[in-house]
Amino acid sequence: MSNSPSTHWGAQPFLGKLGNAGMLVYCKCYGCRKSRTYLASDLAKCFGANRVVGEIFGRCPYCDFGGNWSERYRYPSHDDVINRTVIRRFKGWKHTAIWADEEYSAPEPPEEKPSGMWGG
């Protein structure tokens, strides 16, 4: 089945183009049944203007299920105002510390004191 409302976007629905047109991107997971609506311009900020709808997340960010993850784009309508469609907005990056477990390697061997308690 085809989800494309039209072909006037050309080859592919790039987020940059959709964002400039003020379009929305609706994502739904048929695994956990979560759905989100994004502004295409927000997604372009986060993922880049050359990202294509359908390949943004690839799989559900909630349940990590990739089988029936759906991404579609559409124009907002008056119904979005009436029904108060919740838009998940991009609020910037969170910088998180990255930690990894590694074996201890001493920067230099501990110093042996030749004239210690055994000396003299």
Ligand SMILES: [Zn+2]
């Ligand atoms: Zn899911």
